[in-house]
Amino acid sequence: MRIGELAARTGVSVRALRYYEEQQLLTSIRSSGGQRHYPDDAADRVHLIQTLYAAGLSSKTILDLLPCVDAKVNTPASRALLRAERDRIDQRISELVAARERLDAVITSSESPASGCTHVDLASA
Amino acid sequence: MRIGELAARTGVSVRALRYYEEQQLLTSIRSSGGQRHYPDDAADRVHLIQTLYAAGLSSKTILDLLPCVDAKVNTPASRALLRAERDRIDQRISELVAARERLDAVITSSESPASGCTHVDLASA
DNA sequence: CTTGCCTCTCACGTCAACGTCAGGTTTTAG
DNA sequence: CTAAAACCTGACGTTGACGTGAGAGGCAAG
Numbered sequence: 001m002r003i004g005e006l007a008a009r010t011g012v013s014v015r016a017l018r019y020y021e022e023q024q025l026l027t028s029i030r031s032s033g034g035q036r037h038y039p040d041d042a043a044d045r046v047h048l049i050q051t052l053y054a055a056g057l058s059s060k061t062i063l064d065l066l067p068c069v070d071a072k073v074n075t076p077a078s079r080a081l082l083r084a085e086r087d088r089i090d091q092r093i094s095e096l097v098a099a100r101e102r103l104d105a106v107i108t109s110s111e112s113p114a115s116g117c118t119h120v121d122l123a124s125a
Numbered sequence: 126m127r128i129g130e131l132a133a134r135t136g137v138s139v140r141a142l143r144y145y146e147e148q149q150l151l152t153s154i155r156s157s158g159g160q161r162h163y164p165d166d167a168a169d170r171v172h173l174i175q176t177l178y179a180a181g182l183s184s185k186t187i188l189d190l191l192p193c194v195d196a197k198v199n200t201p202a203s204r205a206l207l208r209a210e211r212d213r214i215d216q217r218i219s220e221l222v223a224a225r226e227r228l229d230a231v232i233t234s235s236e237s238p239a240s241g242c243t244h245v246d247l248a249s250a
Numbered sequence: 251c252t253t254g255c256c257t258c259t260c261a262c263g264t265c266a267a268c269g270t271c272a273g274g275t276t277t278t279a280g
Numbered sequence: 281c282t283a284a285a286a287c288c289t290g291a292c293g294t295t296g297a298c299g300t301g302a303g304a305g306g307c308a309a310g
Contacts, residue, residue, distance in 0.1 A: 002277095004286060014287085019268060033276045035287055048227070055224030058266075074235045082232045089225045093218055099180030100214045102173075107207045110199050129256060139257085144298060158306045160257055183296075 003028075003036045010046040017046070023059040025049050025066065055089050128153075128161050135171040142171070148184040150174050150191065180214050 007014045020026040021036070026045060028036035048069070052062045065085065068078045132139045145151040146161070151170060153161035173194070177187045189206055192198045 002287075013268075015268060015270085018288095023267095031276085033287085034289095035276065051224050051227050053267085054220045055228075056221075068235060069231050072235060079232070079235060082228060082235065086225060086228045086232065089221055089228065093221050093225070095176075095179045096181075096214050096218050096221070099176050100211060100218070102176060103180075103207060103211045103214065106193060107204070107211060110193065110197070110204055110207065127257075138298075140298060140300085143258095148297095156306085158257085159259090160306070178297085 001038050001040070001042075003038070006038050006042055006046065009043045010050070012046055012050065020046070020049060024063055025059065055085075056092060057085060061085060126163050126165070126167075128163070131163050131167055131171065134168045135175070137171055137175065145171070145174055149188055150184065180210075181217060182210060186210060 001009075003014050003017055006012075007017055010017075017026065021028060026042065026049065028038055028042075031037055049062060052065065057065070064081060067073045068082055126134075128139050128142055131137075132142055135142075142151065146153060151167065151174070153163055153167075156162055174187060177190065182190070190210065193203045193207060
Protein backbone atom coordinates (compact mmCIF):
# COMPACT_ATOMS: atom_id res chain seq x y z
CA MET A 1 0.00 0.00 0.00
CA ARG A 2 1.03 3.62 -0.40
CA ILE A 3 1.54 6.21 2.27
CA GLY A 4 -1.94 7.68 2.10
CA GLU A 5 -3.63 4.39 2.77
CA LEU A 6 -1.28 3.58 5.61
CA ALA A 7 -2.08 6.95 7.09
CA ALA A 8 -5.80 6.30 6.74
CA ARG A 9 -5.51 2.85 8.29
CA THR A 10 -3.49 3.98 11.24
CA GLY A 11 -4.96 7.41 11.82
CA VAL A 12 -1.48 8.88 11.64
CA SER A 13 -0.72 11.78 9.32
CA VAL A 14 1.29 11.34 6.14
CA ARG A 15 3.79 13.83 7.50
CA ALA A 16 4.23 11.75 10.62
CA LEU A 17 4.88 8.60 8.61
CA ARG A 18 7.58 10.33 6.63
CA TYR A 19 8.99 11.61 9.87
CA TYR A 20 9.10 8.07 11.27
CA GLU A 21 11.04 6.97 8.23
CA GLU A 22 13.41 9.88 8.66
CA GLN A 23 13.95 8.72 12.23
CA GLN A 24 14.54 5.20 10.92
CA LEU A 25 11.60 3.78 12.80
CA LEU A 26 9.81 2.73 9.64
CA THR A 27 11.10 1.56 6.26
CA SER A 28 9.52 1.46 2.85
CA ILE A 29 10.19 0.19 -0.62
CA ARG A 30 10.28 2.81 -3.30
CA SER A 31 8.53 2.40 -6.63
CA SER A 32 10.32 3.38 -9.83
CA GLY A 33 8.77 6.79 -9.49
CA GLY A 34 10.06 7.21 -5.99
CA GLN A 35 6.84 6.59 -4.09
CA ARG A 36 6.81 4.68 -0.81
CA HIS A 37 5.18 1.28 -0.60
CA TYR A 38 4.47 -0.62 2.58
CA PRO A 39 3.61 -4.21 3.43
CA ASP A 40 0.37 -4.91 5.29
CA ASP A 41 2.03 -5.36 8.65
CA ALA A 42 3.37 -1.82 8.48
CA ALA A 43 0.17 -0.76 10.21
CA ASP A 44 1.11 -2.87 13.22
CA ARG A 45 4.51 -1.28 13.25
CA VAL A 46 2.99 2.18 13.20
CA HIS A 47 0.64 1.28 16.03
CA LEU A 48 3.59 0.06 18.05
CA ILE A 49 5.47 3.27 17.40
CA GLN A 50 2.43 5.26 18.44
CA THR A 51 2.12 3.27 21.63
CA LEU A 52 5.73 3.93 22.51
CA TYR A 53 5.39 7.61 21.72
CA ALA A 54 2.32 7.67 23.92
CA ALA A 55 4.47 6.23 26.65
CA GLY A 56 6.59 9.34 26.41
CA LEU A 57 9.55 7.69 24.72
CA SER A 58 11.63 9.72 22.30
CA SER A 59 12.37 8.76 18.73
CA LYS A 60 15.88 7.83 19.66
CA THR A 61 14.77 5.61 22.52
CA ILE A 62 12.26 3.90 20.29
CA LEU A 63 14.97 3.45 17.69
CA ASP A 64 17.11 1.75 20.30
CA LEU A 65 14.21 -0.36 21.46
CA LEU A 66 12.83 -1.59 18.17
CA PRO A 67 15.59 -4.13 17.43
CA CYS A 68 14.63 -5.81 20.70
CA VAL A 69 11.22 -6.41 19.20
CA ASP A 70 12.07 -6.95 15.57
CA ALA A 71 15.04 -9.24 15.75
CA LYS A 72 14.36 -10.44 19.26
CA VAL A 73 17.81 -9.29 20.12
CA ASN A 74 18.58 -10.53 23.56
CA THR A 75 21.67 -9.07 25.10
CA PRO A 76 22.27 -7.80 28.62
CA ALA A 77 22.31 -4.28 27.22
CA SER A 78 19.00 -4.61 25.41
CA ARG A 79 17.32 -6.18 28.43
CA ALA A 80 18.62 -3.38 30.61
CA LEU A 81 17.29 -0.84 28.15
CA LEU A 82 13.87 -2.43 28.12
CA ARG A 83 13.68 -2.57 31.88
CA ALA A 84 14.93 0.99 32.22
CA GLU A 85 12.18 2.29 29.98
CA ARG A 86 9.62 0.17 31.74
CA ASP A 87 10.73 1.63 35.04
CA ARG A 88 10.48 5.14 33.63
CA ILE A 89 6.91 4.47 32.61
CA ASP A 90 6.23 3.09 36.07
CA GLN A 91 7.57 6.24 37.63
CA ARG A 92 5.54 8.40 35.30
CA ILE A 93 2.40 6.50 36.22
CA SER A 94 3.15 7.10 39.88
CA GLU A 95 3.49 10.81 39.26
CA LEU A 96 0.19 10.88 37.46
CA VAL A 97 -1.56 8.91 40.13
CA ALA A 98 -0.24 11.32 42.74
CA ALA A 99 -1.45 14.30 40.74
CA ARG A 100 -4.81 12.66 40.26
CA GLU A 101 -5.17 12.07 43.96
CA ARG A 102 -4.49 15.72 44.64
CA LEU A 103 -7.07 16.80 42.13
CA ASP A 104 -9.50 14.29 43.62
CA ALA A 105 -9.03 15.83 47.00
CA VAL A 106 -9.90 19.23 45.62
CA ILE A 107 -12.90 17.86 43.76
CA THR A 108 -14.25 15.98 46.73
CA SER A 109 -14.08 18.95 49.04
CA SER A 110 -15.43 21.33 46.44
CA GLU A 111 -18.42 19.09 45.80
CA SER A 112 -19.17 18.33 49.39
CA PRO A 113 -22.39 20.21 50.26
CA ALA A 114 -21.40 20.40 53.91
CA SER A 115 -18.15 22.13 53.20
CA GLY A 116 -19.35 24.93 51.00
CA CYS A 117 -16.23 27.00 50.75
CA THR A 118 -14.14 24.94 53.08
CA HIS A 119 -10.43 25.39 53.06
CA VAL A 120 -8.73 23.10 50.60
CA ASP A 121 -5.20 22.22 51.44
CA LEU A 122 -3.77 20.99 48.19
CA ALA A 123 -0.27 21.96 49.15
CA SER A 124 0.19 19.33 51.82
CA ALA A 125 1.70 16.22 50.36
CA MET B 126 13.20 34.74 51.16
CA ARG B 127 14.68 35.68 47.82
CA ILE B 128 14.46 33.78 44.58
CA GLY B 129 17.70 31.89 44.94
CA GLU B 130 16.71 30.35 48.21
CA LEU B 131 13.27 29.42 46.94
CA ALA B 132 14.94 27.75 43.98
CA ALA B 133 17.28 25.84 46.30
CA ARG B 134 14.43 24.76 48.56
CA THR B 135 12.22 23.53 45.77
CA GLY B 136 14.81 22.21 43.36
CA VAL B 137 13.35 24.40 40.65
CA SER B 138 15.54 26.75 38.63
CA VAL B 139 15.50 30.50 39.14
CA ARG B 140 14.50 30.85 35.53
CA ALA B 141 11.52 28.58 36.06
CA LEU B 142 10.34 30.59 39.06
CA ARG B 143 10.43 33.79 37.07
CA TYR B 144 8.58 31.98 34.32
CA TYR B 145 5.89 30.91 36.78
CA GLU B 146 5.44 34.51 37.80
CA GLU B 147 5.23 35.56 34.18
CA GLN B 148 2.48 32.97 33.76
CA GLN B 149 0.79 34.39 36.86
CA LEU B 150 1.09 31.14 38.74
CA LEU B 151 3.26 32.64 41.44
CA THR B 152 3.41 36.11 42.95
CA SER B 153 6.10 37.96 44.83
CA ILE B 154 6.65 41.17 46.70
CA ARG B 155 9.34 43.42 45.32
CA SER B 156 11.92 45.12 47.52
CA SER B 157 12.81 48.74 46.88
CA GLY B 158 15.59 47.53 44.65
CA GLY B 159 13.22 45.43 42.58
CA GLN B 160 14.16 42.05 43.97
CA ARG B 161 11.54 39.37 44.52
CA HIS B 162 10.69 38.24 48.03
CA TYR B 163 8.56 35.24 48.90
CA PRO B 164 6.77 34.03 52.01
CA ASP B 165 7.67 30.61 53.41
CA ASP B 166 4.65 28.85 51.98
CA ALA B 167 5.76 29.79 48.48
CA ALA B 168 7.65 26.52 48.46
CA ASP B 169 4.39 24.62 48.81
CA ARG B 170 2.92 26.59 45.99
CA VAL B 171 5.88 25.75 43.78
CA HIS B 172 5.60 22.07 44.64
CA LEU B 173 1.93 22.19 43.70
CA ILE B 174 2.73 23.80 40.39
CA GLN B 175 5.36 21.18 39.73
CA THR B 176 2.92 18.40 40.49
CA LEU B 177 0.39 19.80 38.07
CA TYR B 178 3.03 20.26 35.41
CA ALA B 179 4.07 16.67 35.99
CA ALA B 180 0.49 15.69 35.35
CA GLY B 181 0.84 17.16 31.88
CA LEU B 182 -1.22 20.27 32.52
CA SER B 183 -0.30 23.45 30.68
CA SER B 184 0.41 26.79 32.31
CA LYS B 185 -2.95 28.09 31.22
CA THR B 186 -4.82 25.12 32.62
CA ILE B 187 -2.98 25.45 35.91
CA LEU B 188 -3.80 29.14 35.92
CA ASP B 189 -7.46 28.28 35.49
CA LEU B 190 -7.26 25.65 38.18
CA LEU B 191 -5.45 27.57 40.88
CA PRO B 192 -8.39 29.80 41.89
CA CYS B 193 -10.26 26.58 42.75
CA VAL B 194 -7.61 26.03 45.37
CA ASP B 195 -6.70 29.54 46.43
CA ALA B 196 -10.05 31.23 46.69
CA LYS B 197 -11.98 27.95 47.05
CA VAL B 198 -14.05 28.97 44.08
CA ASN B 199 -16.89 26.55 43.77
CA THR B 200 -18.91 27.05 40.63
CA PRO B 201 -20.29 24.53 38.14
CA ALA B 202 -17.65 25.72 35.69
CA SER B 203 -14.76 25.24 38.06
CA ARG B 204 -16.00 21.81 39.08
CA ALA B 205 -16.33 20.83 35.44
CA LEU B 206 -12.79 22.02 34.80
CA LEU B 207 -11.45 20.00 37.68
CA ARG B 208 -13.23 16.86 36.54
CA ALA B 209 -12.14 17.36 32.95
CA GLU B 210 -8.50 17.53 33.94
CA ARG B 211 -8.90 14.59 36.24
CA ASP B 212 -10.36 12.58 33.37
CA ARG B 213 -7.49 13.58 31.14
CA ILE B 214 -5.04 12.30 33.69
CA ASP B 215 -7.05 9.09 33.92
CA GLN B 216 -6.84 8.63 30.21
CA ARG B 217 -3.13 9.32 30.20
CA ILE B 218 -2.61 6.73 32.90
CA SER B 219 -4.48 4.20 30.79
CA GLU B 220 -2.24 4.92 27.85
CA LEU B 221 0.83 4.46 29.96
CA VAL B 222 -0.43 1.24 31.45
CA ALA B 223 -1.10 -0.07 27.95
CA ALA B 224 2.39 0.89 26.85
CA ARG B 225 3.87 -0.72 29.92
CA GLU B 226 2.04 -3.95 29.21
CA ARG B 227 3.36 -3.85 25.72
CA LEU B 228 6.91 -3.47 26.94
CA ASP B 229 6.36 -6.17 29.54
CA ALA B 230 5.36 -8.57 26.81
CA VAL B 231 8.57 -7.83 24.96
CA ILE B 232 10.62 -8.18 28.11
CA THR B 233 9.02 -11.48 29.05
CA SER B 234 9.60 -13.01 25.65
CA SER B 235 13.13 -11.69 25.44
CA GLU B 236 14.01 -13.17 28.81
CA SER B 237 12.31 -16.48 28.31
CA PRO B 238 14.80 -19.18 27.21
CA ALA B 239 12.12 -20.92 25.13
CA SER B 240 11.00 -17.86 23.28
CA GLY B 241 12.70 -18.63 20.02
CA CYS B 242 15.25 -15.90 20.35
CA THR B 243 17.75 -15.99 17.57
CA HIS B 244 20.53 -14.41 19.49
CA VAL B 245 21.41 -15.23 23.05
CA ASP B 246 24.37 -13.65 24.69
CA LEU B 247 25.92 -16.13 27.08
CA ALA B 248 28.53 -13.68 28.22
CA SER B 249 26.12 -12.38 30.80
CA ALA B 250 26.49 -15.53 32.93
C1' DC C 251 34.67 51.90 48.58
C1' DT C 252 34.93 47.83 46.41
C1' DT C 253 34.87 43.05 46.05
C1' DG C 254 31.79 39.47 45.13
C1' DC C 255 27.59 37.27 44.98
C1' DC C 256 22.86 37.61 44.02
C1' DT C 257 19.36 39.54 41.30
C1' DC C 258 17.19 42.23 37.53
C1' DT C 259 15.27 42.59 32.59
C1' DC C 260 15.47 41.70 27.83
C1' DA C 261 15.81 38.52 24.31
C1' DC C 262 17.47 34.84 21.42
C1' DG C 263 18.31 29.55 21.62
C1' DT C 264 16.56 24.74 22.32
C1' DC C 265 14.19 20.43 21.51
C1' DA C 266 10.61 17.21 19.66
C1' DA C 267 7.13 15.82 16.77
C1' DC C 268 5.15 17.09 13.70
C1' DG C 269 2.06 21.16 10.60
C1' DT C 270 2.12 23.60 6.52
C1' DC C 271 3.25 25.86 2.32
C1' DA C 272 5.80 25.77 -2.19
C1' DG C 273 6.91 23.86 -6.42
C1' DG C 274 7.36 19.84 -9.00
C1' DT C 275 6.47 14.62 -10.26
C1' DT C 276 3.83 10.15 -10.42
C1' DT C 277 -0.21 7.52 -10.59
C1' DT C 278 -4.93 6.75 -11.52
C1' DA C 279 -9.61 7.56 -13.34
C1' DG C 280 -12.24 8.63 -17.26
C1' DC D 281 -4.48 11.91 -23.40
C1' DT D 282 -5.79 14.80 -19.83
C1' DA D 283 -7.05 16.28 -15.43
C1' DA D 284 -7.30 15.28 -10.81
C1' DA D 285 -5.50 12.94 -6.98
C1' DA D 286 -1.85 11.48 -4.53
C1' DC D 287 2.91 11.72 -3.82
C1' DC D 288 7.70 13.70 -3.67
C1' DT D 289 11.54 16.75 -1.43
C1' DG D 290 12.95 20.67 0.92
C1' DA D 291 12.40 23.99 4.30
C1' DC D 292 10.36 27.19 7.44
C1' DG D 293 6.65 27.52 11.31
C1' DT D 294 4.62 25.98 15.82
C1' DT D 295 4.24 25.14 20.82
C1' DG D 296 5.75 24.98 25.79
C1' DA D 297 8.77 25.29 29.41
C1' DC D 298 12.27 26.66 30.17
C1' DG D 299 18.20 27.37 29.13
C1' DT D 300 21.57 30.67 28.42
C1' DG D 301 24.15 34.59 28.02
C1' DA D 302 24.44 40.01 28.00
C1' DG D 303 24.68 43.98 30.40
C1' DA D 304 23.37 46.44 34.51
C1' DG D 305 21.91 47.05 39.27
C1' DG D 306 21.33 45.65 44.45
C1' DC D 307 23.39 44.37 48.91
C1' DA D 308 26.05 42.77 53.11
C1' DA D 309 31.10 42.47 54.48
C1' DG D 310 35.67 44.07 55.15
